[in-house]
Amino acid sequence: MREAAFVKQNKAKWIAFEKAITLNSKINPDQLADDYIQLTNDLAYAQTYYPDSKTLQYLNSLASQAHQKIYKNKKESKNRLVSFWKDEFPLFFYQHHRMLFYSFLLFAVATAIGVISAVNDDSFVRLILGDSYVNETINNIEKGDPTAIYKSGSEIGTFLGITINNIRVAFLAYAFGVITSVGTAYVLFSNGVMLGAFFTFFYNRDLLFEASKSIWLHGTIEISVIVIAGCAGMVMGNSILFPKTYSRKVSFLRGAKDGLKIVVSTIPFFIIAGFIEGFITRYSNMPVWLALTIIFLSLILIIYYYIIYPIILHKTNAKKIHTA
Incomplete structure (x- = not known):
């Protein structure tokens, strides 16, 4: 993938993440950690395919800031289970709504086939x-x-x-x-x-x-x-x-x-x-x-x-x- 295409594909995600950590936004610590993992994956990709690029420098800087914020401030919830069911999972699952629709659509089609066949x-x-x-x-x-x-x-x-x-x-x-x-x-x-x-x-x-x-x-x-x-x-x-x-x-x-x-x-x-x-x-x-x-x-x-x-x-x- 060309560097320009890589940046275009991920730019919005990086900017949102940068804003979240630099402006001290109220964001779930575990969600922040998940976003950080995505960032480090992008960083590893850039290190492999775009060495000495400005993109790599930017991601290195952003990853460094994120590391300090996460591992200095991350606290475990007093009630981890409540936090998972109430906030973490629903917010996480939002990104998979499209896949849920595909799953439902496939099941509905299969049900219709079962009806017609019977x-x-x-x-x-x-x-x-x-x-x-x-x-x-x-x-x-x-x-x-x-x-x-x-x-x-x-x-x-x-x-x-x-x-x-x-x-x-x-x-x-x-x-x-x-x-x-x-x-x-x-x-x-x-x-x-x-x-x-x-x-x-x-x-x-x-x-x-x-x-x-x-x-x-x-x-x-x-x-x-x-x-x-x-x-x-x-x-x-x-x-x-x-x-x-x-x-x-x-x-x-x-x-x-x-x-x-x-x-x-x-x-x-x-x-x-x-x-x-x-x-x-x-x-x-x-x-x-x-x-x-x-x-x-x-x-x-x-x-x-x-x-x-x-x-x-x-x-x-x-x-x-x-x-x-």
Whole structure:
């Protein structure tokens, strides 16, 4: 890459970082440290490809200033977990909203394929869900309780089993990113097709609403965070495919770290979904208004924390930098 192109690509980032440290802006110390790591990566690149250049001199000076500010003033929060969930992660996740959209889009397309396939081929549902599950559900339908399968087993056993399995699927979606985004795309696609076939199975029996008001009690959070876990895997996978100005190794390590942060953020939500499935979904005879309220609040929780709140924090942080 030509030096002029390198400067043009990163100039805005460097200026924002310089302003943050020289004007003593209020910025999260850990975010500052992450920005510093990016700066040192750019510095290493400049040392390799643009020795004796003004760009290298500028980055050296900026890195020196940043080092003093970070390692003299960085303090650990008294409550690191609260800081992570409340400020650090949402602000960090803002930069990955586009990847979240791609993950959602892929999952939605896969779900549509599952629906279309199940509508046009009765055997498709059995192929995807398995004969055992389909036969048991048909038996439950004949008994007048389509979602009876969610009432089997103890509350605690179901809660623990479902939660552990969902977390496993999330980390699988993330881990498959190590073979580039194609691996994660496969996990998202297979789960999307399964979801589409699943609901079409009930639709074909005129039980879509009856099933939905029970299944989406836990499924709203469960499916949403699987998509978010897919985003984590795609972040890691794309870091291999598109290293930008970094070496592929450095880019991969950065992508793996970012992806891990994202997938770890889903764990509390999987616990909530598991709790709902273990202790609440089994009461399918609850009033419709109550079921819809739980579903709606679950959706609001996910949308607010992963989309709206990061945007709010980003805008607030940007204002602080510009007014400092």
